[in-house]
Amino acid sequence: MANYHADKKGRYGRFGGAYIPEMLQPNIDDLSARYLDIINSEEFQKEYLSLLKDYVGRPSPLYYAKRLSEKYNTNIFLKREDLNHTGAHKINNTVGQILIAKKMGKERIIAETGAGQHGVATATACALMGLKCVVYMGETDIERQAPNVVRMKMLGAEVVPARSGNKTLKDATNEALRDWICNPEDTFYLIGSVVGPHPYPDMVARLQAVISEEIKVQMKEKTGKENPDYVIACVGGGSNAAGSFYHFLDEESVILVAVEASGLGIDSGETAATIALGDIGIIHGSKTYLMQDDDGQIIEPYSISAGLDYPGIGPQHSHLKDTGRAIFLSATDDEALEAVRELTLLEGIIPALESAHALAALKKMKFNKEDNVVITVSGRGDKDLETYMNRFHLK
Amino acid sequence: MNRINQLFKNKKDILSVYFTAGYPNLNDTNTIIQSLEKNGTDLVEIGMPFSDPLADGPTIQASSLTALKNGMSISKLFEQLKEVRKTVSIPIILMGYINPVHKFGIEKFINKCAEVGVDGVIIPDLPFNEYYEEHQQLFENAGVTNIFLITPQTPDARIKLIDDNTKGFIYMVSSAAVTGAKKGLSEAQLAYFTRVNNLNLKNPTLIGFGIGDHESFTEACKYSKGAIIGSAFIKMLSKSSNFENDIKKFISSIRNN
Numbered sequence: 001m002a003n004y005h006a007d008k009k010g011r012y013g014r015f016g017g018a019y020i021p022e023m024l025q026p027n028i029d030d031l032s033a034r035y036l037d038i039i040n041s042e043e044f045q046k047e048y049l050s051l052l053k054d055y056v057g058r059p060s061p062l063y064y065a066k067r068l069s070e071k072y073n074t075n076i077f078l079k080r081e082d083l084n085h086t087g088a089h090k091i092n093n094t095v096g097q098i099l100i101a102k103k104m105g106k107e108r109i110i111a112e113t114g115a116g117q118h119g120v121a122t123a124t125a126c127a128l129m130g131l132k133c134v135v136y137m138g139e140t141d142i143e144r145q146a147p148n149v150v151r152m153k154m155l156g157a158e159v160v161p162a163r164s165g166n167k168t169l170k171d172a173t174n175e176a177l178r179d180w181i182c183n184p185e186d187t188f189y190l191i192g193s194v195v196g197p198h199p200y201p202d203m204v205a206r207l208q209a210v211i212s213e214e215i216k217v218q219m220k221e222k223t224g225k226e227n228p229d230y231v232i233a234c235v236g237g238g239s240n241a242a243g244s245f246y247h248f249l250d251e252e253s254v255i256l257v258a259v260e261a262s263g264l265g266i267d268s269g270e271t272a273a274t275i276a277l278g279d280i281g282i283i284h285g286s287k288t289y290l291m292q293d294d295d296g297q298i299i300e301p302y303s304i305s306a307g308l309d310y311p312g313i314g315p316q317h318s319h320l321k322d323t324g325r326a327i328f329l330s331a332t333d334d335e336a337l338e339a340v341r342e343l344t345l346l347e348g349i350i351p352a353l354e355s356a357h358a359l360a361a362l363k364k365m366k367f368n369k370e371d372n373v374v375i376t377v378s379g380r381g382d383k384d385l386e387t388y389m390n391r392f393h394l395k
Numbered sequence: 396m397n398r399i400n401q402l403f404k405n406k407k408d409i410l411s412v413y414f415t416a417g418y419p420n421l422n423d424t425n426t427i428i429q430s431l432e433k434n435g436t437d438l439v440e441i442g443m444p445f446s447d448p449l450a451d452g453p454t455i456q457a458s459s460l461t462a463l464k465n466g467m468s469i470s471k472l473f474e475q476l477k478e479v480r481k482t483v484s485i486p487i488i489l490m491g492y493i494n495p496v497h498k499f500g501i502e503k504f505i506n507k508c509a510e511v512g513v514d515g516v517i518i519p520d521l522p523f524n525e526y527y528e529e530h531q532q533l534f535e536n537a538g539v540t541n542i543f544l545i546t547p548q549t550p551d552a553r554i555k556l557i558d559d560n561t562k563g564f565i566y567m568v569s570s571a572a573v574t575g576a577k578k579g580l581s582e583a584q585l586a587y588f589t590r591v592n593n594l595n596l597k598n599p600t601l602i603g604f605g606i607g608d609h610e611s612f613t614e615a616c617k618y619s620k621g622a623i624i625g626s627a628f629i630k631m632l633s634k635s636s637n638f639e640n641d642i643k644k645f646i647s648s649i650r651n652n
Contacts, residue, residue: 019493021450021519022544023571025553164456170447177449184548184571282494283447285520295468296498297446 010198116148118192193237208243409621417467443491
């Protein structure tokens with residue numbers, strides 16, 4: 001059976017690794033040496049599970065979406081990560097990493113954020129633990145995700161605008177890495193997705209794996225079956241997809257579907273469909289599929305969804321693409337918006353723009369009537385109301 | 396013996412200057428190198444611009460962006476460098492991030508370096524282990540030196556490992572910082588230089604990051620074979636309307652105050 005997980009060097013097939021300047025090497029070596037022992041310790045597990053249950057509000061429901069199922073003539077279950085505290089799956093990872101940071105004696109937490117969900121989840125975990133928090137966020141994203149900026153500030157975080165490039169997630173990540181280079185002793189970089197140098201992709205996937213762990217149990221309760229037939233999730237860096245797939249990777253009967261954001265269209269020049277367009281390169285310390293030009297310069301991505309607006313993708317997903325273990329689709333801005341409206345009107349759930357890309361896959365696939373299809377609703381749409389107001393002419 | 400080893404054998408107080416290829420204008424590369432050599436620079440480091448230079452501060456970020464807008468690329472730079480060896484004899488080092496090199500092809504890149512007379516490369520995000528396991532032979536066969544960085548946080552054992560596996564010099568990053576950090580050297584930094592010196596490395600060191608004037612250059616030279624100036628030089632170029640004159644003044648101000 002193929003191995004879909006990281007090896008000791010953080011390689012997923014030909015992807016992953018840790019391409020970092022020497023300035024970051026001691027921090028990465030320290031974290032690589034300790035993260036598994038910490039995560040597997042009884043003390044961590046006890047505290048992490050207790051926070052997931054009582055603070056995050058897990059398990060999140062697996063909801064049978066009756067009207068949506070009728071429309072697509074199959075059985076659709078929604079994994080409701082939007083119901084977590086702070087409104088998205090991101091908090092699963094931040095409460096885990098904050099415990100690791102504390103264990104390592106770090107006092108200052110830095111993070112990058114795109115849609116602001118990871119920034120909010122990090123600021124929340126820092127408030128909970130009494131740690132200093134600095135969040136880097138692209139200036140473009142600060143404008144289009146204003147409510148999350150207010151939340152982070154209320155939670156006591158300093159929000160620093162990233163002003164290079166397109167002023168989005170990639171640029172915020174660059175700034176966070178520069179901060180870490182300048183503050184190697186007291187600072188922990190709390191990465192929000194399954195990207196970055198090893199051990200981050202593996203560490204974040206393990207902390208998000210609770211999503212698929214719960215799906216397995218809930219599926220059995222609801223249908224009596226061991227596994228769903230499909231698991232569908234959106235992918236930018238790919239943390240909710242990594243968590244949704246984790247416990248199904250070795251269950252080859254389960255079809256895994258990742259949906260990228262193609263912006264105005266794959267060939268429009270305004271897209272974030274990394275797998276569809278990318279070739280192999282190195283971004284933020286990891287070898288992976290990447291949107292780059294013929295000279296190896298990174299192409300600025302575009303998506304209406306700030307959380308998917310990233311020119312790379314987690315190295316594990318690149319490996320899932322190479323091995324054929326997962327199917328990669330893409331959805332445009334318009335298709336995502338249509339999916340927002342559909343879910344809102346059929347089920348009374350307003351999803352985040354990111355999650356809407358996963359829902360948009362329904363129109364692109366053929367299911368049997370008896371299939372059980374799980375779609376992860378990674379976040380709620382509160383942060384996107386400004387966009388919805390404009391695009392749906394609700395002013 | 397290659398030009399880098401030759402230089403370190405014969406000289407001390409080595410002044411190395413970094414600039415970004417294609418900045419301020421696409422075809423300034425050779426003019427700048429010639430002018431640097433003429434005015435007493437011992438070593439040049441040419442930055443290959445990258446869209447996302449994560450170890451660089453605002454000055455080098457901005458120069459990289461301009462250079463890319465001007466149309467600079469690795470292939471373009473090699474074309475320019477073919478000409479430069481006709482007149483320039485000081486060692487030349489290319490410095491840049493792994494992704495453009497990976498896209499160009501590492502083997503092709505190293506062979507091209509050898510062909511046009513580039514003596515060494517610095518690729519900060521090509522980690523030592525990967526170099527050691529996958530590329531060392533390629534570099535050595537081509538006679539191109541791979542220069543590694545060390546920082547105040549690098550453990551002694553790792554410094555020794557790096558020292559054992561490189562020939563040329565070790566780039567001693569003066570502090571935990573991106574490029575263009577503020578000038579001047581603190582007590583803690585001097586203690587770190589002393590600690591490294593006490594390791595009795597087989598390779599000489601050059602100090603970089605935070606070196607930008609006569610005082611910091613002179614201080615750094617007390618603890619190593621010389622120092623590297625980057626952001627301060629680029630800032631000067633950004634304001635210059637007469638390179639030859641201003642480069643002369645700049646180098647002289649570093650050497651002689």
